[in-house]
Amino acid sequence: MGKEELIIIRIQKSQKESWKKLSKEKNITMTNLIKASVESRIFDNERRQIILFIEKQDNVFIKIETNINQIAKTANAQKFISEKEFKKFREILSEITHLKKQQNQIFEKIYEMLAI
Template sequence: MEKEVRIYIRIQKSRKENWKKICSEKQISLSSLIIHSVEKRILDDERRKVLNFIEEQDNIFVRIETNINQLARHVNTMKAITPSDVDYFNRQLNHIIELKKEQNSIFKKIYSMIGK
C-alpha cells in the first residue's frame, strides 16, 4: 500500500470555514471533499444517497411485484378481472414507470460524474 503524504495549502480562513460547512452538511471529511473534487469523482455523501436510493427502489419494486403477482393469482383463480382490479394494476404499473424514470435520471448523473 502506498504511503500517504500530507499536503499543505494556504487559503483564506473564511473559505476554509465555508468548506468545513459544506463537509458538515454532506457528512464527509475535508480531505474527501478536496480529493474527490479535484479528481472529479463522486463524493461519499452522493455515493450514500445513490446506494440508499437503489435499496429503497428495490424494496418498492419487490412490494409492487408482490402486489401484481397477487392480482394475477386472483384473476387466474376467478377467471375474470374487475374494473377496480384493472385500475389497481395500472396504478402499480404507472408507479413502476415513474420510479424507473427517476432511477434512469440518477444513473445518468452518476455516469456523467464517473466518466469525467
C-alpha cells in the same frame, strides 16, 4: 497503495472556515472534500445517498410487484378479473412504467457522475 504524502496549502482563514463548514455539512473529512473536488469525483456522502436511493427504489418495486402478483393470482384462481381489479392492475402497470423511466434517467446521471 503507496505511502501517503503531506501537502501544505495556504488559504484565507475565512476560506478555511467555509471549507470546514462544507465538509461538516457533507459529513466527510476536509481531506476527502479537497481530494474529491480536485479529482472531480463524487463525495463519499453522495455515494452513500446514491446507495440508499437505489435500495429505496428496489423496495418500492418489490411492493408493486407483490400487488401485481396478488392480482394475477386472483385472476388465475377465478378465471376472470373484474373491471375494478383490471383498472387497478392497469394503474399499477402504468405506475411501474413511469417509475422505471424515472429510475433509468436517474441511473444514467449516476453513471455519468461515477464515470468522471
